[in-house]
Amino acid sequence: MAVMKKSKLVLFVLALAVVAAAVLYYAAVAPALVGGERVAGVFAGALRDGPGLDVRYADATFKLFPRPALELRDVTFIGRGGKEIIRADALRIGLSYVGFITLKPSVATVEFVRPRADLAPGDVSLGEAGKAPSFRGTVTITDGFVRYAGETRTALMDGVSGRLRCKAAWGEELEVRGKLNADKLRFAAAAGEAAGGMAVAAEGKLRYRPEAPGGRLFFDELDFLFGKARLSVGGELQTGAGEKEVELALTGKRMALGQVLPALAPRFGDAELEGELDLSLGVKGRWGEGRRPDVRGKLEVKKGALRPAEGEGISGVAASVRFAGDKYVVENVRGRTRGGSFKGHGVVRPADNWPYKLKLEGPVPLEVVATALGIPDAYMLAGAAQLDLDVDGELSNPGRTSLEGTIRLSDCRARLKPFAVPFQRLSGTLYCDGYRIKTGKVKGQLGGDEFEIGGSWQGFDTPRVDFVAVADELDLDAALPTAEVKRRFAERGSAPLGLPGRDITAKGRVRFKKFKLLSVRGSKLEADFEYGGGILNIKKLDFNAYDGKVRAQMTVYPGAHPRYTCSATIRGARVGVFLTENKYLENVVTGRFSADATFSAEGTAYDDVARTFGGKGSLELAGGRVAGLPLVDELAKWSRIDLFSPLQVSKLWAMCDARDGVVRTAELRVENPDMVVEAAGEATLGKKVNFAVRTKFNEKAAERLARAGKALALVRDEEGGGHFNFVVTGEAARPAFQLDAASMLGAAGEEAPRGEEEELVGTGDLF
Numbered sequence: 001m002a003v004m005k006k007s008k009l010v011l012f013v014l015a016l017a018v019v020a021a022a023v024l025y026y027a028a029v030a031p032a033l034v035g036g037e038r039v040a041g042v043f044a045g046a047l048r049d050g051p052g053l054d055v056r057y058a059d060a061t062f063k064l065f066p067r068p069a070l071e072l073r074d075v076t077f078i079g080r081g082g083k084e085i086i087r088a089d090a091l092r093i094g095l096s097y098v099g100f101i102t103l104k105p106s107v108a109t110v111e112f113v114r115p116r117a118d119l120a121p122g123d124v125s126l127g128e129a130g131k132a133p134s135f136r137g138t139v140t141i142t143d144g145f146v147r148y149a150g151e152t153r154t155a156l157m158d159g160v161s162g163r164l165r166c167k168a169a170w171g172e173e174l175e176v177r178g179k180l181n182a183d184k185l186r187f188a189a190a191a192g193e194a195a196g197g198m199a200v201a202a203e204g205k206l207r208y209r210p211e212a213p214g215g216r217l218f219f220d221e222l223d224f225l226f227g228k229a230r231l232s233v234g235g236e237l238q239t240g241a242g243e244k245e246v247e248l249a250l251t252g253k254r255m256a257l258g259q260v261l262p263a264l265a266p267r268f269g270d271a272e273l274e275g276e277l278d279l280s281l282g283v284k285g286r287w288g289e290g291r292r293p294d295v296r297g298k299l300e301v302k303k304g305a306l307r308p309a310e311g312e313g314i315s316g317v318a319a320s321v322r323f324a325g326d327k328y329v330v331e332n333v334r335g336r337t338r339g340g341s342f343k344g345h346g347v348v349r350p351a352d353n354w355p356y357k358l359k360l361e362g363p364v365p366l367e368v369v370a371t372a373l374g375i376p377d378a379y380m381l382a383g384a385a386q387l388d389l390d391v392d393g394e395l396s397n398p399g400r401t402s403l404e405g406t407i408r409l410s411d412c413r414a415r416l417k418p419f420a421v422p423f424q425r426l427s428g429t430l431y432c433d434g435y436r437i438k439t440g441k442v443k444g445q446l447g448g449d450e451f452e453i454g455g456s457w458q459g460f461d462t463p464r465v466d467f468v469a470v471a472d473e474l475d476l477d478a479a480l481p482t483a484e485v486k487r488r489f490a491e492r493g494s495a496p497l498g499l500p501g502r503d504i505t506a507k508g509r510v511r512f513k514k515f516k517l518l519s520v521r522g523s524k525l526e527a528d529f530e531y532g533g534g535i536l537n538i539k540k541l542d543f544n545a546y547d548g549k550v551r552a553q554m555t556v557y558p559g560a561h562p563r564y565t566c567s568a569t570i571r572g573a574r575v576g577v578f579l580t581e582n583k584y585l586e587n588v589v590t591g592r593f594s595a596d597a598t599f600s601a602e603g604t605a606y607d608d609v610a611r612t613f614g615g616k617g618s619l620e621l622a623g624g625r626v627a628g629l630p631l632v633d634e635l636a637k638w639s640r641i642d643l644f645s646p647l648q649v650s651k652l653w654a655m656c657d658a659r660d661g662v663v664r665t666a667e668l669r670v671e672n673p674d675m676v677v678e679a680a681g682e683a684t685l686g687k688k689v690n691f692a693v694r695t696k697f698n699e700k701a702a703e704r705l706a707r708a709g710k711a712l713a714l715v716r717d718e719e720g721g722g723h724f725n726f727v728v729t730g731e732a733a734r735p736a737f738q739l740d741a742a743s744m745l746g747a748a749g750e751e752a753p754r755g756e757e758e759e760l761v762g763t764g765d766l767f
Contacts, residue, residue: 042105043070043093046133047077050170052125053085054078067109068095079123088115094137106133111140115160119148135168141180157200159183171210179203198259201225214240219248229255231279244288250297252279257304268306271371275304275317292350295323304335311367311382312338326350330358339363339384339410346391354395360387366412380422383412389432399461403432409442421447421479435459439467447478455508465506473514505532520545534558548573548592561608565600575621591624591649599658610661610685621652648672661685674701681728690729692740697722 047053058074070093077086094109144160162180167173181201204222208215217237224231231252238244258273278300285293304317316336322329326349333344342362349355366381386408393401407430415422428442437457444451451474455467512525522545529538536556543550552568575593599615602608625648654668662684670677674697681691697705699720706714714722725740 043107046107046135050135050168052080057091068105069093069109070095083123085119085123086112086115086117089113096137107135108137109140110137111142112144113142115141115144117144117146117148119146121150134170135166137166138178139164139166154188155185156188157182157185173210174208175205176207177205198226200259211238211240213242214238214244226259227256229253229259229277231255235283242289243286243291246283246285246287246293248281248283250279250281250283252277254278257301268371270309272307272309272313273305276302278302281323290352294325295328295350296325297323299323306368306371308365308367308371312365312384314342314365314368316341337363337365337384339386342387348395353397353400356391356393356395358389358391360389360391362387366414380413380415382414382422383426384410385412386410397461399459401460402434403437404434405432406430407432407437447475449474449478462503462505465504465508467506467508469508469510471512471515474512474516476515476517477519506530515543522550546574548594561602563600563602565598567598568596570595575624591621591652593619593621593624593652595619613661613663613685614659616657618656619652619654621649624649624652648674674698688731689735690727692725692727694725695723 044055047055054077055072056076056078057072060073061071063069063071072091072093073089075086075088075091076084079085090113092109092111092113093107094111096106096108140163142161144157146155146157146160148155160180160182162178164176164178164180167175179201180203181199183199185198185200202222202224205220206222207218207220209218215238217239219233219235219237222233224233229252231250233248233250235246235248237246237248255277257275257277260277261268261273279297281295281297281299283293283295285291287293299321301317301319304319305313305315306317307313314335314337316334318335319333320331322331328348328350330344330346330348335342340363342360342364344358344360346356346358363384363386366383366385369385370381387405389403389405389407391401391403409426409428409430412426413422413424414426424445426442426444429440430442431438431440435458439454439456441452441454444453449471451469451471453467453469455465458464507530508528510525510527514521514523515525516522522543525543526540527538527542528540529536531537534557536554536558538552538554538556541550541552541554549571550568550573552566554564554566556562556564571594572592573594575591595617597615597617599613599617601614602612649670649672651671652669654665656663656665658664662682664682666680668679676696677693678696679691679693681689683689683691697714702714702716702720702722705722706716714724716722727738727740728735729738730736
């Protein structure tokens with residue numbers, strides 16, 4: 001009995017020693033012999049020989065539990081051409097237990113944390129057969145992003161997560177099975193970005209077998225999931241250069257349009273979409289090098305609805321497309337709007353540029369048309385249009401769209417650059433003749449005023465526009481952006497004003513009986529302009545304003561900092577009301593003036609214009625008066641000279657030039673029956689002034705002022721007249737006056753009158 005107990009004790013001690021040795025080996029000996037550097041070297045070598053990538057990382061940590069693993073942080077994978085293919089926050093490489101214990105480390109699990117992949121064809125290869133060790137294990141992805149830029153389209157997937165079982169015999173076959181999810185899948189033309197997108201998942205099995213010059217993909221029960229909808233794909237597809245073979249079967253039942261369409265066409269991303277899509281297609285034949293495989297089957301849309309973010313939508317949408325090899329027949333397209341039902345049918349050819357023919361009849365909301373065509377906010381369309389159109393075009397080249405038939409507008413709205421607010425209540429008929437659209441008399445409103453417009457639009461790629469617009473009265477200030485309009489467009493990241501792009505050319509003529517623009521009211525407006533190459537040239541701008549005539553020409557060079565030049569003449573206009581549209585000032589400053597000016601500037605903000613303003617001009621005022629002007633009252637109070645109220649102006653003459661926002665004059669002369677005033681100096685568009693002023697009173701006026709005791713600052717001269725000279729400086733709204741002491745000394749060297757050193761700052765605005 002004692003012997004048996006002793007044997008058990010020995011066995012227990014031996015077992016404990018074995019376990020202790022195993023634990024010591026696993027925890028101390030194996031890590032020391034395997035080590036993080038060795039694991040990193042094995043992994044890096046497999047990457048170079050397999051997919052052909054080099055790896056860089058910031059630092060590494062080796063862990064034993066729950067599995068021997070190496071964690072790399074701030075990881076970058078680099079292709080053979082030096083391009084950064086993938087960046088990840090972390091990469092965890094788990095080792096197989098057997099390989100770790102036998103000191104032959106092999107990878108069993110790979111986990112990416114926040115990988116960001118930027119891939120293009122040819123970035124990753126599958127290596128040469130037998131050169132790299134095979135891989136059999138799991139790959140886990142957490143919160144990744146993938147951009148794959150193909151030759152014509154870019155696919156973008158955000159929020160990628162999944163767990164995949166992989167078998168990789170490098171150079172022979174790669175097999176992947178499991179499930180991969182993406183929070184958002186979207187497509188863009190070329191290498192651009194794309195809005196919208198949809199949640200999507202893929203599950204099943206996919207195999208890839210390298211073949212010269214490309215490879216072959218096998219879809220083994222692979223399903224794509226769109227919400228609750230499922231698209232099943234089976235068959236095989238050759239990849240690589242030249243002609244390739246394909247044989248696929250695609251089946252989808254009750255797929256939600258709201259999940260599928262935004263990824264394929266991002267412009268639908270902000271619209272509310274309803275409806276189901278059924279798909280059953282067989283694709284077989286050769287493709288590439290200009291060849292397309294034979295496609296047969298059917299696509300059906302049921303219970304559809306499209307409601308744009310703003311405006312009217314359509315409901316009850318149903319459509320079917322029959323794929324018949326050499327043509328795709330669009331059958332029974334129909335839907336409902338508030339104005340009634342519409343229908344359409346047509347055919348699309350699977351050939352170069354994808355030519356198509358469609359017949360459309362019935363009312364269609366322009367909001368839906370704008371959404372489908374991706375028209376930006378700057379060219380908003382809304383309202384009902386009654387279509388009777390035959391449409392010929394090419395899906396890959398919208399500029400080659402040809403229309404035959406009519407489009408009848410009824411209470412529609414449209415916003416076009418450079419107007420900040422839409423045209424309202426547009427009604428009329430557009431006649432379509434191939435690549436040209438002509439109008440009858442289209443009526444509309446702008447800011448509540450009615451107008452008529454007629455003309456033509458030719459071409460879509462590089463359109464040419466020719467029109468004439470007439471109105472009895474139009475408030476063009478209504479088209480300028482208000483603070484609310486500016487705020488709304490700033491939120492959308494677009495400008496409320498601007499000119500169309502360089503691709504469009506236009507010629508126009510406007511005739512308004514009455515109008516208002518920049519607070520100036522006028523009549524008999526006639527303007528002719530041309531637009532081309534991004535440059536607006538107003539060749540003629542004639543109108544009457546305040547009993548005078550204005551004629552101008554202007555050229556605008558648009559851009560981030562628009563530049564413009566202008567020349568104008570004004571003849572016989574009432575000065576006060578013309579300058580300010582202010583009835584008070586109209587009575588304060590009267591008379592008729594004429595002016596000639598040529599100027600240029602840059603920018604749209606006042607500060608930019610003030611900084612770059614330059615030019616030259618002249619001004620002449622006759623038969624006027626100044627009454628109750630605060631500047632004159634301040635001057636009279638300071639000089640102690642009664643300048644008479646109202647101050648009569650027989651003639652005013654000025655010659656000016658401007659540069660960098662500063663207006664200078666060496667010749668400004670004012671005459672009236674009592675005196676002559678001459679001035680020279682400058683004023684900035686920043687509203688600062690600096691003028692030297694000389695006044696000369698005739699003998700009768702000087703005597704009258706002296707008798708009245710109102711000439712305390714007046715210096716009498718030998719001829720019996722009088723003068724006083726001063727300088728005005730500072731802010732235009734609060735100018736400062738100071739006597740010119742040297743000029744005020746008499747001929748005998750007498751001291752200037754008391755007050756010559758006084759300075760007075762104005763207490764009120766100029767006007």
